[in-house]
Amino acid sequence: MTTIEDIEIATLKYKFDELDREIGIMKHRVKTLEKMFTSVTEIPFRLVRSDAKLPSKHLTASAYDLYLTEDITIYPFTKGRLIGTGIAANFPLDLAGETHARSSINKNTDIRINVGLIDNDYTGEIFLNVDNLSWWKFYKFKKGDRIAQLKIVNIPVTEAIEVNFTKDSERGEKGFGSSGR
Numbered sequence: 600m601t602t603i604e605d606i607e608i609a610t611l612k613y614k615f616d617e618l619d620r621e622i623g624i625m626k627h628r629v630k631t632l633e634k635m636f637t638s639v640t641e642i643p644f645r646l647v648r649s650d651a652k653l654p655s656k657h658l659t660a661s662a663y664d665l666y667l668t669e670d671i672t673i674y675p676f677t678k679g680r681l682i683g684t685g686i687a688a689n690f691p692l693d694l695a696g697e698t699h700a701r702s703s704i705n706k707n708t709d710i711r712i713n714v715g716l717i718d719n720d721y722t723g724e725i726f727l728n729v730d731n732l733s734w735w736k737f738y739k740f741k742k743g744d745r746i747a748q749l750k751i752v753n754i755p756v757t758e759a760i761e762v763n764f765t766k767d768s769e770r771g772e773k774g775f776g777s778s779g780r
Contacts, residue, residue, distance in 0.1 A: 642751060643689040647724045650742070651685025654749055662699065662748035665727070673710060673738045677731040683724050684747075690719035697750045698727055704746050709733035712747045719754065 644653055654663035668685035688696055696717035704710050713728040727747050731738060740746055 640691065640694070640751075642694070645687045645689070645722075646685060647687050648683070648685035652743070654684075654686060662750040664701070664745040665698070665725070665747045665749055667740055667742055667744045667746065669742050671740050673729060673731045673740075675731055675733050675735050675737065677729065679713075680729045680731075681726045682729055683726050685724065687722055687724050688717060688749075689722065690717070690751075692719055693754055693756070695719050695752050695754045696725070697752055698725065699748050699750055701745060701748055708738055709736055710738055710746070717749075725749070 639658075646653070648668050650668050652666040652668075654665050656663040665684045665686070668683060671682060673680060690696060698712060698715040698717070700710070700712035704712065709732040711730045711732060713730065715726070715728055717725055
C-alpha cells in the first residue's frame with residue numbers, strides 16, 4: 600500500500616530529476632557561450648558617410664542589421680535602385696559578406712533586396728540593390744531604418760582546375776526540377 604510518505608519521496612525524486620535535467624541544460628548553454636566568446640571574429644567597418652551608423656547584431660544573431668543613412672522613397676516598379684549603407688568592411692581573407700532583406704521587409708512590403716556578395720577585397724561602400732515589385736505602391740523609409748542585413752559567410756580558399764571527366768552520380772546531367780523537389 601502506498602503511503603503519503605512514499606508519494607512525497609516520489610515527488611521529491613521527480614523534482615530532483617527535473618533540477619538535474621535543468622542543470623545539465625544550463626551546463627551545455629554555458630559551454631556553448633564559452634565557445635562563442637572565445638572564437639569571436641572581429642569585422643572592422645569604416646564609416647564612409649558622416650551620418651552612417653555601424654551595423655549591429657546580437658551576439659547570437661545570424662546577421663548584422665544595416666541602417667539607412669537618409670530618408671528614401673522607393674517608387675513603384677523600381678528595379679535595381681542602389682542604396683548606400685554608409686559603411687565599408689575590411690573582411691579577413693576567409694570571409695565575405697552577403698546583403699539580404701530583413702524578413703519583415705519581405706513579409707510586409709513589395710520591396711525586395713537582392714542578395715549581394717561583398718568580396719573580401721572590396722573596400723568601398725556597401726550598397727543595397729533594391730526592387731519595388733508593386734505597380735502602384737510608394738514605400739518611404741526614414742534615416743536609421745533597418746531594411747537589410749549583412750550576413751558574414753566563410754569563403755574557403757579554392758582553385759579551379761580542368762579535368763576530362765566528372766564523377767558519376769544518380770542525378771547525372773539532369774538539370775532544373777530533376778531531383779523531384
